[in-house]
Amino acid sequence: MKKRILSGMRPTGKLHLGHLVGALDNWVKLQQEYECYFMIADWHALMGEYEHTEGFSEAIVDNVIDWLSAGIDPEKSTLFIQSQVPQHLELNMIFSCFTPLGWLERCPTYKEQLRQIKTRDLHTYGFLGYPVLQAADILLYKADKVPVGEDQLPHLELTREIGRRFNSLYKKEVFPSPDAILTPVPKLLGLDGRKMSKSYNNTINLSDSEEMVRKKASSMFTDPKRIKLSDPGHPGECNVYSYYEVFVPGRKKEVYKWCTEAKLGCTDCKKRLAEGLLEKLKPFHAKREAFLKNKSKIEKILEEGRGKATIRAAATMKEVKAAMQI
Numbered sequence: 001m002k003k004r005i006l007s008g009m010r011p012t013g014k015l016h017l018g019h020l021v022g023a024l025d026n027w028v029k030l031q032q033e034y035e036c037y038f039m040i041a042d043w044h045a046l047m048g049e050y051e052h053t054e055g056f057s058e059a060i061v062d063n064v065i066d067w068l069s070a071g072i073d074p075e076k077s078t079l080f081i082q083s084q085v086p087q088h089l090e091l092n093m094i095f096s097c098f099t100p101l102g103w104l105e106r107c108p109t110y111k112e113q114l115r116q117i118k119t120r121d122l123h124t125y126g127f128l129g130y131p132v133l134q135a136a137d138i139l140l141y142k143a144d145k146v147p148v149g150e151d152q153l154p155h156l157e158l159t160r161e162i163g164r165r166f167n168s169l170y171k172k173e174v175f176p177s178p179d180a181i182l183t184p185v186p187k188l189l190g191l192d193g194r195k196m197s198k199s200y201n202n203t204i205n206l207s208d209s210e211e212m213v214r215k216k217a218s219s220m221f222t223d224p225k226r227i228k229l230s231d232p233g234h235p236g237e238c239n240v241y242s243y244y245e246v247f248v249p250g251r252k253k254e255v256y257k258w259c260t261e262a263k264l265g266c267t268d269c270k271k272r273l274a275e276g277l278l279e280k281l282k283p284f285h286a287k288r289e290a291f292l293k294n295k296s297k298i299e300k301i302l303e304e305g306r307g308k309a310t311i312r313a314a315a316t317m318k319e320v321k322a323a324m325q326i
C-alpha cells in the first residue's frame with residue numbers, strides 16, 4: 001500500500017518561479033511514490049483576503065492550470081478544491097470544540113502574521129483558527145506525509161496535537177500522526193533581491209509571456225560592486241547567478257568565468273538568462289496554452305477530484321462520528 005500525501009496552496013494570485021521550485025517540482029516527483037491529494041486551499045485564502053474576494057474563482061482555475069502544466073497528473077493524483085468538499089468545515093467545527101485557545105494564540109506563525117501584516121485586519125476569529133482548518137484538511141485524508149515549507153512546521157505540530165487529542169478524548173485511534181516532508185529547496189529571491197513576493201511585484205510568473213520574461217529578467221539587480229564592464233563581478237553576490245544555478249545549471253561554469261574575468265557585461269548575462277529560463281519554461285507554456293483552450297477539461301478534472309476526495313472525506317467523517325457517538 002502506498003503512503004498517502006496531502007498538501008495545499010492558497011490561491012492568492014498568479015503562481016511564480018518560487019512556487020515551481022519551492023513546491024510544484026517536488027509534488028510532481030512525489031506523485032510517483034505516494035497516493036497524493038493536492039488541494040486548492042480557498043477557505044484558507046479567504047481567511048486572509050476576506051475583504052477582496054473579487055477574482056477568487058479566476059485565481060483558483062488559473063492556479064489549477066499552472067499545477068497541471070507543471071506536471072501534476074490527474075491520472076496519478078487527486079486534485080481538488082477545498083470548499084467543494086464540505087467535510088473540511090465539518091471536521092474543522094469538531095476540532096474547534098476541543099482545541100484550546102492557548103495552542104492557537106501561542107502559534108508562532110499566528111503571532112508573526114499579526115505583527116507583520118498591517119494592510120489587513122487579521123484579528124479575527126477565523127484567522128486564529130487557521131491551523132485548526134489545516135489540521136482538518138490533513139487528518140480528513142489521514143495523510144501520512146505532508147510536503148510543506150519550513151514555515152508550516154508549527155501547523156503540522158498542531159495537527160498532530162489535535163489528532164492526538166481527538167484520539168484520547170474519544171478513546172479511538174482514528175487519526176495517524178502525519179510527518180512533514182521537508183525537501184531542501186533552493187533559496188530564490190525576487191528580481192530586486194528582496195524576498196520573492198507578489199506584494200513586492202518582483203516575481204517572474206509561470207504564466208508570463210516570453211516578452212514579459214525577457215523584460216523582467218533584464219530588470220534584475222546584479223552585483224552592485226560591478227560598475228563597469230571591465231570590473232570583474234562576484235557571482236556569489238549576484239542574484240542573476242543564483243537564477244542560473246537553479247534554472248540553467250548547465251551554463252553555471254561558463255557564467256562564472258565570464259563574470260569573474262570581466263568578459264561579458266551584465267546586460268548580456270541577463271539576456272542569456274532569459275533565454276535559458278524560456279527554454280526551461282517551454283514545455284510548461286505549451287501545456288498551459290493547451291489547457292487554456294480546453295477549459296471543459298479542467299472542469300472535468302476538478303469534478304473527478306471532488307468526487308475522489310469526497311469518498312475519502314466521507315469515510316473519515318463516518319469514523320469520527322462513530323467514535324464520538326454522534
Ligand code: TRP
Pocket residue numbers: 006007008009010041044133134137138146147148152
Ligand atoms: N497553510 C498552507 C500555506 O499557506 C496552505 C495549506 C492549507 C496546507 N491546508 C493545508 C498545506 C494542508 C499543507 C496541508 O502554505
Ligand code: SF4
Pocket residue numbers: 222223226233234235238239240241255258259260264265266267269270
Ligand atoms: Fe551577475 Fe552576470 Fe553581471 Fe556577473 S555578469 S554580476 S553573474 S549579472
